[in-house]
Amino acid sequence: MIFIENEGNTNPRLNLALEEYALRNFSAENDYLLFYINEPSIIIGRNQNTLEEINLSYVEENNIHIVRRVSGGGAVYHDFGNLNFSFITNHDVKSLSNFKKFTAPVIKVLNSLGLNAELKGRNDIEVDDKKISGTAQFSTGKRMVSHGTLLYDTDLGEVVNALNVKMSKIQSKGHKSVRSRVANISEFLKEPLKIEEFRQLLLEGLYDESEAFESYHLTAEEWKAVHQLKEEKYDTWDWNYGRSPKFNIQRSKRFPIGEIDLRIFVEKGHIIDFKVFGDFFGKEPVENIEQLLIGARYDRSDISELLKAIEVKEYFGDIPKEDFVELIYGEDEG
Known part of the structure; x- marks a missing residue:
């Protein structure tokens, strides 16, 4: 395992560009770990x-940054009290959607600090039924990133102020507000620690999990490429906003794998535009399905025929294809 030094950068667009650059360009012979802290931002x-x-x-x-990430899942709020971690490894079918594998060493460190931390639901780490971390994954087919955010001493009031939380998500979890479900790690510690001290303890704990652990500083040429990716992708309106x-x-509809939200523009009986939104996790890009259905008749049999060769589970997780067809063209449930 090699630890990537982000040199103290707190710009979320730069940190996400660094993460993607490492995912796509660093040697497949090694696994990598990246930590970063972001300025106030919403990561979509x-x-x-x-x-x-x-x-x-x-x-x-x-002046809160808005940045879209490459992985699925829901929107999260970051600030200087929030520590983010990324594990970059080779793609492994068994590891994809296996959040337990990548959260286990983090949970072990939290347990050593006296926290009753455990993985709950799809992808959350909780302490005493309060969420202190959410995780997500993305795979290129060859390499994958499993990353998460640790609420250490974040401003939880800003989570509510900055995010519009959908009623379906609140109701499905049976809670009245986001504030009632989340907590800071610092609340559970017996002795107060600065986030930098917590970061060091976490890093030392993760070192114990790996015999070959070294630090890596990017070269000037690599940083130049990271900045270029930031400017060409993460700084752009099209990437961060342009899917409306x-x-x-x-x-x-909210399924066990998350919410799937379809926006369909039908004109003269044909699908002119088709967009898929949601907080689900999938290996394949949903743009493939979107493009496949454009031009089709808005008709159940036509839609079913077009989707016949599509492995829906690769895009959304474990839902039957007929449930997806029903969502596109079924009777409204109100």
């Missing part, structure tokens, strides 16, 4: 509709 899941996840006026008034479609049909 790959398949989410940004404008429906954020409180836009509040975000703009308070024109639509005349909206169909959404």
Whole structure:
């Protein structure tokens, strides 16, 4: 395992560019670990509709960064009290969606600090039924990143202020508010620690999990490439906001694997535009399905035929194909 030094950068767009650059370019002979702390920001899941996840006026008034990440899952709030970790490894079918494997060493360190931490639900780490971490994954097919955020001493009031939380998510978890579900790690510690001290303890604990652990500093040429990726992708409106479609049909449902929210524009009986949003995790890009259905008749049999060769589970996780077809063209449940 090699620890990548991010040199203290706190710009979320630069840190996400660094993460993706390492994922796509660093040697497949090694596993890598990256830590970073971001300035106040909202990190949007790959398949989410940004404008429906954020409180836009509040975000703009308070200069909060908005950045889309490459992995699925839901939107999260970052600030200087939030520590983020990334494990970059070779792609392994058994490891994809196996959040337990990558959270286990983090949970072990938290347990050593006296926290009753455990993996709950799809991808959350909880202490005494309070969420202190959410995790997500992304795979290129050859390499994969498993990353998460640790709420150490973040401003939990800003989580509510900056994010628009959908009622379906609140109701599905049986809680009245986000605030009631999340907590800071610092609340559970017997002795107070600065986040830098917590970061060092976590790093030392993870060192114990690996015999060959060394630090790596990027070269000037590598940093140049990271900055270029940031400017060409993570700084752009198209990447961070540009998926909001024109639509005349909206169909959404929360499944055990997460919410799938469809926006379909139908004209003269044909699908003119088709967008998929949600906080699900999948290996394949949903853009493949979106493109496949454009031009098709908005008809159950036609849609079923087009999806016949598609492995729906590769895009959304473990849901039957017929459930997805039903979502596209079924009777509304109200």
